[in-house]
Every structure is written in structure tokens, then in C-alpha cells.
Amino acid sequence: xxxxxxxxxxxxxxxxSLASTLAAQAQVAAKPAPAAKAWTMPRTPDGKPDLQGxxxxxxxxPVARPANLGAKExxxxxxxxxxxxxxxxxxxxxxxxxxxxxxxxxxxxxxxVHYDTSxxxxxxxxxKRAASLRTSIITGPEGRVPALTPDAAKRGAERRAFQQEHQxxxxxxxxxxxxxxxxxxxxxxxMPVGYNSTLQIVQGQGFVSIVQEMIHDTRVxxxxxxxxxxxxxxxxxxxxxGHWEGDTLVVETVNYNPLVSIQGAxxxxxxxxxxxxxxxxxxxxQYQFTVDDPKTWVKPFSGEYNMVKIxxxxxxxxxxxxxxxxxxxxxxxxxTEKK
Amino acid sequence: MRIQSxxxxxxxxxxxxxxxxxxxxxLLAVMPSPAQAPxxxxxxxxxxxxxxxxxxxxxxxxxxxxxxxxxxxxxxFSLGAAYSTPAGxxxxxxxxxxxxxxAAAKQKANYADRLKLDPExxxxxxxxxxxxxxxxxxxxxxxTDTMMFVYEYAxxxxxxxxxxxTKAPAxxxxxxxxGHWEGDSLVVDVxxxxxxxxxxxxxxxxxDQLHVIERYTRIGPDALQYExxxxxxxxxxxxxxxxxxxxxxxxxxxxxLEYKCVEFAEEVLYGHxxxxxLKGDSK
Numbered sequence: 001x002x003x004x005x006x007x008x009x010x011x012x013x014x015x016x017s018l019a020s021t022l023a024a025q026a027q028v029a030a031k032p033a034p035a036a037k038a039w040t041m042p043r044t045p046d047g048k049p050d051l052q053g054x055x056x057x058x059x060x061x062p063v064a065r066p067a068n069l070g071a072k073e074x075x076x077x078x079x080x081x082x083x084x085x086x087x088x089x090x091x092x093x094x095x096x097x098x099x100x101x102x103x104x105x106x107x108x109x110x111x112x113v114h115y116d117t118s119x120x121x122x123x124x125x126x127x128k129r130a131a132s133l134r135t136s137i138i139t140g141p142e143g144r145v146p147a148l149t150p151d152a153a154k155r156g157a158e159r160r161a162f163q164q165e166h167q168x169x170x171x172x173x174x175x176x177x178x179x180x181x182x183x184x185x186x187x188x189x190x191m192p193v194g195y196n197s198t199l200q201i202v203q204g205q206g207f208v209s210i211v212q213e214m215i216h217d218t219r220v221x222x223x224x225x226x227x228x229x230x231x232x233x234x235x236x237x238x239x240x241x242g243h244w245e246g247d248t249l250v251v252e253t254v255n256y257n258p259l260v261s262i263q264g265a266x267x268x269x270x271x272x273x274x275x276x277x278x279x280x281x282x283x284x285x286q287y288q289f290t291v292d293d294p295k296t297w298v299k300p301f302s303g304e305y306n307m308v309k310i311x312x313x314x315x316x317x318x319x320x321x322x323x324x325x326x327x328x329x330x331x332x333x334x335x336t337e338k339k
Numbered sequence: 340m341r342i343q344s345x346x347x348x349x350x351x352x353x354x355x356x357x358x359x360x361x362x363x364x365x366l367l368a369v370m371p372s373p374a375q376a377p378x379x380x381x382x383x384x385x386x387x388x389x390x391x392x393x394x395x396x397x398x399x400x401x402x403x404x405x406x407x408x409x410x411x412x413x414x415x416f417s418l419g420a421a422y423s424t425p426a427g428x429x430x431x432x433x434x435x436x437x438x439x440x441x442a443a444a445k446q447k448a449n450y451a452d453r454l455k456l457d458p459e460x461x462x463x464x465x466x467x468x469x470x471x472x473x474x475x476x477x478x479x480x481x482x483t484d485t486m487m488f489v490y491e492y493a494x495x496x497x498x499x500x501x502x503x504x505t506k507a508p509a510x511x512x513x514x515x516x517x518g519h520w521e522g523d524s525l526v527v528d529v530x531x532x533x534x535x536x537x538x539x540x541x542x543x544x545x546x547d548q549l550h551v552i553e554r555y556t557r558i559g560p561d562a563l564q565y566e567x568x569x570x571x572x573x574x575x576x577x578x579x580x581x582x583x584x585x586x587x588x589x590x591x592x593x594x595x596l597e598y599k600c601v602e603f604a605e606e607v608l609y610g611h612x613x614x615x616x617l618k619g620d621s622k
Contacts, residue, residue, distance in 0.1 A: 044385075044482075044483065045384065045385030045386040045483065046385045050483075052482050052483065052484070052485065168614065169613065169614040169615065170605075170609065170610075170612075170613045170614065171605040171606075171608070171609040171612075172602075172605055179601055179602075179605065180601055181599060181601050181602060182599075200485075200487075200498060202480050202482040202485050202486065202487040202498070203480070204479070204480035204481045204482060204487075205384065205390065205392040205481065207392070207478070207480050208480075209478075209480040209487045209489060211487065211496050211498065216495070216496055217494065218487075218489050218494060218496045220478050220480060220489050220594070220595050226591075226592055227592075229592070229594060229596070233596060235596070235597040236597060236599055237597065313498065313500075313505070314498060315508070315511070316511040316512060316513055318463075318464060318511065318512050320462060320463070320493075320601045320604075321463045321464060321512060321535070326608075326609055327608070327609060327612060330612035330613075331612050333612075333614070334612060334614070337614070
């Protein structure tokens, strides 16, 4: 146990110092949306931009920029992208988006890819993805999640140590995703997953709702200008409020459950995430986000990807209802102890 | 009452399916139903449909037992009066559920073992129609080609397809919903429901042959009438119907909050597999 704590501390120090050497000025500006051709913004009957539809946010863009690309935020063209991939510079798993260092996830979900989706025929060309020349989802010259504050590093280390020591004790000490409490990617910010990267947006009077297939997590976001719910109410997906800035839906989320992790770090009580949804053509919604939590990261960071309209439906992901794995894992652990 | 309903059943079984449906309509026409009461003119959305947007909730005792029932002691003695069962007038039109004999026996067995078997105890999604009248709000987000029904309990969600009807690829907990407008009523045809959900805490049940036709009608500025026609030839001798008003959550700041109840069900589902058993049955 002591050895585990020590080694994770060493790993953490390494991660933190690496990140701080790379740290430069915060950069939150996003690239302007590509100019639309002969396309006019479709609107709902009440005149708001119509974002409704079923989308995929699957992407091969890694969260963090491959180190060899330096401050290069965009490939010049597809050939450049291919050449970079051939040179081993392309991040990400075969089927999904790259995650930050595995060790950084306090819940122990830090596999680079949860499943190798190519094994199930779900990778590669079978998945519709928005075209992009971005080198990383995180924008700015650094293209990666900034360093943790010392306090956040400590929080994370303590949590990891606890999880490590008690991982087989009970359902309650298993990772959140394995418990079907939250998948860890639904955010906000919503991050692409290796598979089931499907979401649907429906707009009603004064509300926008977003269901993500993983794990049927739904947000119903008030857009009528009301204040946030009382801060005593902490939620796994936080508390979201939306408003329109021109043709962009801006959603601000606060009051996260203290066990929520964003990009591998447990957020604090002051975490605030701002998302911007802009429909940029018939098939594409540009998704931008900024994570601001001064108690967790040394500076805010922003990211961007496009989600693309797909045909079909969002299907029911009854994660908890079908969670046979939990009982099997625990009974396995009990059987092992008896040996 | 019982004799009458028995008589009606034996008569009904002689009729064709079409005649049964017709009879049900005639029967309903003479029954007092708030849906038919004073023609309330529903406010319209900007695209001219009856406006069902809102956060709605049932205010009845159907989740304990959809049939008429007296008050009774709850299943956990230590919870005393706080978690016992309030009496309810029932929401089943005609009062009784037309179970086949063996199906009626299964309901009794379900009830006897409800602490172990009720999917609500396990935080499983409530299914249709139960999710509508569980003691939690749900929200209707009315889009143009789609509507989203989001339920606070277990974060269950249904997307109602308002375009040409589609078919489910597989059964699911919340089923497959195709909707259309009949005048100012939203009619939702729900199929491909699995056999894992119940109607209530009393063990009233259905099979995977369940077919539900729901009807949502505005009956006032802050109320909807909800009707669900239940068909399941494996379990019931005929179609039957439940109906109830649903009320708007009128708080200025009303919103759905999370009730991700997995956490609250883990002890009951997996507690026996703990390394160190918990002492006692409470926190």
C-alpha cells in the first residue's frame, strides 16, 4: 500500500513537472468557424438556431497534441496529417480519442482505449466523423491540459491511494464507470468516447435537452435566464444554464459532485465549464468548451471539436440494469480471498 | 362491482378484437373522465401544436398500487409510518385488472417478495407507463420532429419519434415510442418494452408482449390528462386502461434534478459480496 502511494506520487510529480515545463500563456480563442457556402441557418419556430438532431462526436483527434507537433494547431492538409500519422505523431487509440496519462485518472479508468473498437468492427471507416485538421482537441499553443495545482494533485493522489487499497472491497469502491454511475466522458465538457459516441439534441420552449447514448445521461438545460440551483445540490453532471449569444448556444455548468473527474482530475467546488454550440453547416455543430477551476488547474483550458449529424437514433444504454460484471467481479474477489 | 365486471368479461371474450375495442370506447364515453370535461383550449407552440412543454408529476398513490387500496404497513418494519403505504383510489378504469388466473397468482407472489423483486428497489428504469406516475417529476421537451421525455427517477429518457413510425431493433426498458397528434392530444404508441418492469410496488406486472398506447391531453393551464391503454395478451384477458391527471411543477425555478439511484441500490444488490459486511441496515 505504502509502495503504491509512493509510486503514484512519483508519477504525479513527473506529470506535473512535465506539464509545467510546457506551460506557456493560456490561450482560449478558438479558430473561427469555416465560412458557410450556400447555406442558411435553419431555425426553430421560435427563431433560435435549430441544433436538433442525432450527432456523433466520434473523432480520431487526440485530446492532447502529440509532442512532436509543438505549437502546430492544424495540419496544413490531409497529406500533412497522413504523413504525421505515419511518423507516429498521431495520438489517440485506434478507435477513439486519446486520454491523458493513464495514471492520472483517480477512478482507475485511465486506459488509452476502453475497448479496442477495431476488434468489433466499430473503428475506422464504419464510424462517421466530422472532418478536421486539428492536431488536438485542446486548443492553444500547448494543446494539452495544464498542470494541476498542488492541492489538486494531493486530492487526486489520496483518492487514487484509497481506490487502490479498497478496489475490491465493495461495489462502492469500484470505478464510477464500472458502477454505471457516470461514464466519465459525458461531462460537461462532453468528450468523445471510443464507441457509442452518439448524442441527440431536442429544443423545447425555454429548454434544450441533450441525451448522450453513453450511459443514457441526459441534461435538460434551462435557457430562460434563471440563476443556478442552490450550490448545496451537487450533481454528477453539474447544474447547467444556457443562453444564446447570437446564433451560439452558450451553456455554463457549476456545482459538480466532488467525485467528478474532468480529464483525469477531480474537480473542485469552484469548477465552471462553459460550452458553446454553433451550427456551422447542414451537418455540423461546432462544439467548444472552456474548463475553469483555479483550485484544480493552474490555468483554464479550452477545447474544440465538431460533431456531425448521423442518421438513425440514440438507443437505450441500460448500463446499471445489465451490470452483471459487478456481482461477478466482487464474488470473484471473495472467492480469491478464500483460497 | 366484482360480479358486474366478471359478467362483462365473459361477454367480452365472445366478441372479436374489433368489437372489444369498440365496447371499450362506448364504455369510456359514459364514464366520467376529466379528459372529456369542459373543452379546454390548449395553448399552442409556435408551430401550432398543443403545448406540452413542462415539468409534470402525478399526485396520486398509483406507484404503490394502481388498483384501489387501503393504507397498509410498509414492508420494512423499522421504517414505521414514514415509509408505509398511503391509501389510494386507484387509476385503473373499472378498478380491477383483467389478469388471466395464473397471471393473477404471479402478482400475489410478486407482492409477497416485493422487497427483492421490485425493479424500483434496484434502481432499474421504470418503463412505461410506470415512469409517468412514480413520485418524481418528468419533463417534456417538445421539439419539432421529436419530443424528449426525461424522467428524474434513474435518469430514464425516451425520445418520441414524431415522423413516420419506425421499428425498434430490440426490446428495452423504456420501449420504443412513435408519436402523432390526434387533434390536441399527443398519442404515443409504445412497443418493444421488455418484461422486467412492473406497474407499481404491488407487483402488478406484464410480459414482453406489452403494448401501451398513451394519450397526453392538456386539460388546464397547469394540468394534463394522461391515459394509457394496456394490451398484453400473455397476461390479461383483454385490453384495459388507466388514466390520471398530471400536474405542472409550478415552482418558478422548477427543474429536473439528478436521481442517479445506482448508488442507493448498490447495498441491496451487492452488499452480500462486500469484503466487510456492513453492520445493521442503515447508514
